[in-house]
Amino acid sequence: MNEYKQLLRTMVLVLLVLGAAAPAAMGDNEFSREESRRILEQVDRLVTFGERDFSAEYTVSDVRPGQGTSRTKLTLFRRDRADTYTIIVMEPERDRGKGYLRIGDKLLLYDPVPRRFTSINASDRFQSTNMRNSDFNKSTLSEDYRITGHSQEELGVYTTDVYELEAITEDATFPKMKIWIDEDNLVRKSEDYSQSGRHMRTIAIPDYEKIEDRYVPVRMVIQDELRGRTIDGQFKHERTLIKVEKPSFQELPDMVFTRAYIERVSK
Amino acid sequence: MIHLFLTSWRNFLRNLRRYWVLLLALILVTAVLTSVLAVFGGMRTGINEKASRYFAGDLVVFGYTGHNKSIVEHPQEVLEAVDEVHEQGIGIKAISKRSIYYKAARIDLFYAGYWTRQRRLLGAEWALERPMLENLSFTAGGVPEDGDESAAMISRTTADQLKIEVGDTMLVSIWSDKERVNTTEVVIRGIFEEPSFFGFATYLHRKTLNRLREVPEHQINELGVYLEKPLHQQQKAARLLAQEMDKRLPTIGVLDREAYRAAPFKKREVREYGVTTLSAQLDELNDLLQVLTIISVVIMIMFLGITVVGVSNTFTMIVWERTREIGTLRALGLQKGGVILSFLFEALFLGIGGVVFGILFGVVILFLVQMLVELPPNFVSTLFFSQGRLQWVLAGRDLVLIASVVIGASILGSVRATIRAGRKRPVEALSKNT
Numbered sequence: 001m002n003e004y005k006q007l008l009r010t011m012v013l014v015l016l017v018l019g020a021a022a023p024a025a026m027g028d029n030e031f032s033r034e035e036s037r038r039i040l041e042q043v044d045r046l047v048t049f050g051e052r053d054f055s056a057e058y059t060v061s062d063v064r065p066g067q068g069t070s071r072t073k074l075t076l077f078r079r080d081r082a083d084t085y086t087i088i089v090m091e092p093e094r095d096r097g098k099g100y101l102r103i104g105d106k107l108l109l110y111d112p113v114p115r116r117f118t119s120i121n122a123s124d125r126f127q128s129t130n131m132r133n134s135d136f137n138k139s140t141l142s143e144d145y146r147i148t149g150h151s152q153e154e155l156g157v158y159t160t161d162v163y164e165l166e167a168i169t170e171d172a173t174f175p176k177m178k179i180w181i182d183e184d185n186l187v188r189k190s191e192d193y194s195q196s197g198r199h200m201r202t203i204a205i206p207d208y209e210k211i212e213d214r215y216v217p218v219r220m221v222i223q224d225e226l227r228g229r230t231i232d233g234q235f236k237h238e239r240t241l242i243k244v245e246k247p248s249f250q251e252l253p254d255m256v257f258t259r260a261y262i263e264r265v266s267k
Numbered sequence: 268m269i270h271l272f273l274t275s276w277r278n279f280l281r282n283l284r285r286y287w288v289l290l291l292a293l294i295l296v297t298a299v300l301t302s303v304l305a306v307f308g309g310m311r312t313g314i315n316e317k318a319s320r321y322f323a324g325d326l327v328v329f330g331y332t333g334h335n336k337s338i339v340e341h342p343q344e345v346l347e348a349v350d351e352v353h354e355q356g357i358g359i360k361a362i363s364k365r366s367i368y369y370k371a372a373r374i375d376l377f378y379a380g381y382w383t384r385q386r387r388l389l390g391a392e393w394a395l396e397r398p399m400l401e402n403l404s405f406t407a408g409g410v411p412e413d414g415d416e417s418a419a420m421i422s423r424t425t426a427d428q429l430k431i432e433v434g435d436t437m438l439v440s441i442w443s444d445k446e447r448v449n450t451t452e453v454v455i456r457g458i459f460e461e462p463s464f465f466g467f468a469t470y471l472h473r474k475t476l477n478r479l480r481e482v483p484e485h486q487i488n489e490l491g492v493y494l495e496k497p498l499h500q501q502q503k504a505a506r507l508l509a510q511e512m513d514k515r516l517p518t519i520g521v522l523d524r525e526a527y528r529a530a531p532f533k534k535r536e537v538r539e540y541g542v543t544t545l546s547a548q549l550d551e552l553n554d555l556l557q558v559l560t561i562i563s564v565v566i567m568i569m570f571l572g573i574t575v576v577g578v579s580n581t582f583t584m585i586v587w588e589r590t591r592e593i594g595t596l597r598a599l600g601l602q603k604g605g606v607i608l609s610f611l612f613e614a615l616f617l618g619i620g621g622v623v624f625g626i627l628f629g630v631v632i633l634f635l636v637q638m639l640v641e642l643p644p645n646f647v648s649t650l651f652f653s654q655g656r657l658q659w660v661l662a663g664r665d666l667v668l669i670a671s672v673v674i675g676a677s678i679l680g681s682v683r684a685t686i687r688a689g690r691k692r693p694v695e696a697l698s699k700n701t
Contacts, residue, residue: 065380123442124372167447175447195443195481198450226438228380235380 031147039163040142042185046215048138053252054078056216059243062129065236066229072127077256080138084257087136088265095127099262100136105171107133108259112266117259123173130201130222130240134173141165141179144172155189158182174200186215199225209247218244271605275612282613285588289581290620293673296570297625298632300669301661303566305633307559308660315497315545317465320399321389322548323365324491326505328512329522329541333534336444339364339487340538341516348511349492357504358495361398365489366390366476368441376421376429376469377438383428386467388441390476390488393418399493400470403459408433411456416475420457422466431455439469443481451479499662501544509542516540523547567668571676578614578680586610586684590691597693610685611678618677622670633659 031039060072073091078084087100097112108117122134149164160180167175176193186208192201207219220242228237255261279286319325328345329337339345342364353359368374368388376383391400394413401410403420411418419437421429431437436452443449453471460466474484492508494500505521512518519541522530527547586593593606601609637657 121372123448170446172447175449194440195445195447195449196451198438198440200440200448200450226377226380226440227382230380237380 031150033146036145036147037142039147040145040165043179043181043187044139044142046185047187047217049078049080049214049249051081052214052249054080054216054247054249055252056247057245059245060127060129060131061241061243062127063239063241064227064229065231065238070129072129076136077252078136078138079252079257082257083138085136086257086262088262089127097266099266100133101257101259101262102133102137103257110259110262110266115263122171130224130227130238131242132173135222140171144169145177153180155180155182158188160188184215201225209244211247211249214249216244216247218247220244271609272612275609276616278609279613279616282585282589285585286581286613286617289578290617290624292577293574293617293621293677294625294628296574296676297621297669297673298629300567300570300672301626301629301665302632302659304563304665304669305629305659305661306657307563308662308665309658311498311559312660313658316399316402317461317463318549319491319493319497319545320396320403321387321465321468322491322545323363323367323389323489324361325494325497325501325545326492326508327543327545327548328490328492328508329530329543330538331519331530331533331535331541332538333532335531337367337488337531338538339490339540341540342487342490344515345490345512345540348508348515351511352492352504352507355507357500357507360493360495361396362493363396363399363489363491364392364473364487365491366473366480366482366486367488368476368480370442373442374469375440376425377440378429378431378435381429381431383425384467385425385469386464387469388439388476388479389468389470390473391470392473403457404461405457405459408455408457411472414472415456416472417452417454418456418472419453420459420470421455422461422468423458424462424466425469426455426458433458439471439479441479443479445481447481449479449481451475497545501546505542505544512540512542567672571672574673574676575680578617578677579683582610582614582681582684583687586688589688593688593691594693594695597691603689606691607685607689610681610688614677614681614685615674617681618674621677622673625673626666626669630661633657633661 055075055077058072058074058076060074062070062072064070071091072089072095074087074089077086083102083104085100085102089095089098099110099112101108101110101117102122105122107120107122109120110117120133122137123132125131126133126135144167145165146168147163148166151162153160153162158180160182163179163181165177165179167177174192175195176197178191178193179187180189182188186205188205190203191199192203194200202223202225204221204223205217205219206221207217208215209218210216222240222242224238224240228235230236283290315325328339330339330341331337346362349359349362367390369386371386372384374385374388376385393400393411393415397410397413400420403410406423407426408420411420419439421431421437426432429437433455435455437455438450438452440448440450453475457470471479473487477484477486492504494504509518509520513520517537517539519526519530519539522541522543524547526541527543530541596606596609597603637659641656
């Protein structure tokens with residue numbers, strides 16, 4: 001019964017977030033660089049795992065209206081203090097053994113067929129889904145963006161602060177963003193925009209799991225605002241559903257964040 | 268000699284009934300050679316035309332400082348140099364002032380939920396490049412109005428992937444030169460058939476592409492020149508242009524393939540300008556053109572062999588049939604060399620007849636195919652045809668080549684038989700009963 005309630009709550013929130021949520025009115029508020037940084041640092045801090053290692057199993061379901069659904073299962077190992085992560089793709093069969101290794105600004109993709117690493121871009125799509133490779137990075141909103149506007153909005157059961165952000169570094173995947181922050185300083189929704197202001201992507205994060213004093217987003221929905229199909233007269237966006245299981249802060253051996261590890265587990 | 272020449276001409280005409288099968292064969296061989304070379308010439312021209320549109324012209328002027336990206340900061344000086352080159356007898360069809368965006372995995376096009384990727388965005392000025400862009404095989408619409416900054420042209424393949432038609436608004440998304448996502452909306456004004464890799468490019472107005480790239484609106488990355496005779500004058504025109512530019516700007520001359528690749532990365536004190544040809548820009552094009560040349564040469568050699576054998580056999584028969592005539596001529600005082608020369612002259616007349624009538628026949632066939640056959644745009648038709656019609660080009664060089672091959676084969680084929688004819692003793696020849 002509890003599960004049913006939770007599912008219902010999630011669905012209502014997702015619908016509210018992705019469907020009809022009207023863009024929040026642009027605030028005239030001005031924020032100093034320090035104030036921006038302070039607010040965004042609070043948001044980053046809750047979902048960044050500092051001195052701890054993080055690992056989890058991700059199920060990424062890509063729903064393409066009229067074209068079917070594809071599912072990718074992967075294991076993520078992340079070490080935020082070293083700005084690195086390793087991803088091993090488990091499913092589907094054809095991609096099994098593929099690995100991603102991020103070390104600082106460098107991101108490598110390992111293909112077990114030619115047994116070769118190639119350099120890829122953090123802002124590219126992950127496995128052709130609506131996720132970007134950078135979505136696996138630790139949250140660095142305070143380093144990459146400044147706040148340019150603020151308003152308040154009811155988002156389902158949450159009262160949220162809506163911040164309009166503008167990139168201040170070239171590392172930001174999108175030059176403009178809007179984020180909806182709840183009372184606990186958790187991002188519940190975000191919208192990504194191009195430089196010219198075109199809405200590109202919406203992310204909803206209905207569920208977090210609290211582990212110790214940190215939060216792990218365990219359910220996310222990413223909606224592509226540009227890709228989709230008109231079915232029965234209604235436009236349906238492509239969506240990527242992400243489910244995170246077995247999150248853990250258990251210490252990981254250094255070996256996990258090396259090329260050799262990916263090559264070994266991909267055999 | 269003149270007397271022998273005229274006698275041979277008279278003999279040739281009198282023996283025409285013996286030669287007519289061979290003459291017909293030579294006419295057919297010449298017609299086939301003419302058609303093959305003309306079609307290959309058309310293909311070479313067509314591929315060159317497509318590549319030149321894709322790469323901004325047959326000659327392209329780049330300006331480098333060592334930061335990879337080319338910018339032409341002094342277009343007026345370059346245009347003056349182009350005018351000087353034109354004054355020196357190089358025919359120029361059009362010029363281009365392009366903005367180029369070439370990041371294959373960073374260009375996405377969207378329409379009504381559909382999306383596709385492109386290799387290249389080409390920022391052109393419709394008015395400047397209209398003469399070249401109008402040669403695209405349009406299946407819908409055409410070249411946009413001069414100055415229409417909201418217009419775009421895409422290939423049929425791209426249009427099919429996006430399910431988009433002329434008049435629809437498409438969204439273009441790229442990673443701008445400032446390394447961030449930027450988008451713009453454009454209206455499709457032309458859809459052209461181009462299934463080869465030249466079709467994975469979208470044409471926008473230069474100013475629109477520059478805004479999308481977040482660079483100054485008037486920036487020119489490449490200034491191109493379309494030549495009247497690109498295949499024959501490319502190298503000469505490039506040399507002349509580099510010389511003329513050198514009088515006005517800091518230059519690095521004509522860039523060959525290696526220099527073209529290295530030039531963007533070499534650090535320079537000031538912006539230096541270089542000229543490159545189409546062939547230096549595209550290895551694959553050179554390979555394709557080389558394959559076409561090799562095929563033409565193989566066909567030539569094959570036909571040469573067949574013709575030599577055919578002429579040799581026929582001439583042996585003709586000499587055998589005219590043995591008594593040879594005997595009479597020798598008895599009247601014609602020397603051995605005179606007999607040989609006389610038959611060689613006849614072979615020459617045969618060859619010339621074959622060339623003249625064969626080329627005429629070939630050209631008529633080409634004209635008829637061009638006039639009567641019109642194919643709808645598809646992979647084959649766009650590769651070999653231009654706007655659905657057979658495209659053929661018969662250069663003077665090709666005509667000389669055909670004439671040399673056919674006349675040469677005719678003379679070469681007759682050599683063995685004529686030497687034999689020359690060796691015949693008059694008594695033996697006259698005693699021959701035929």
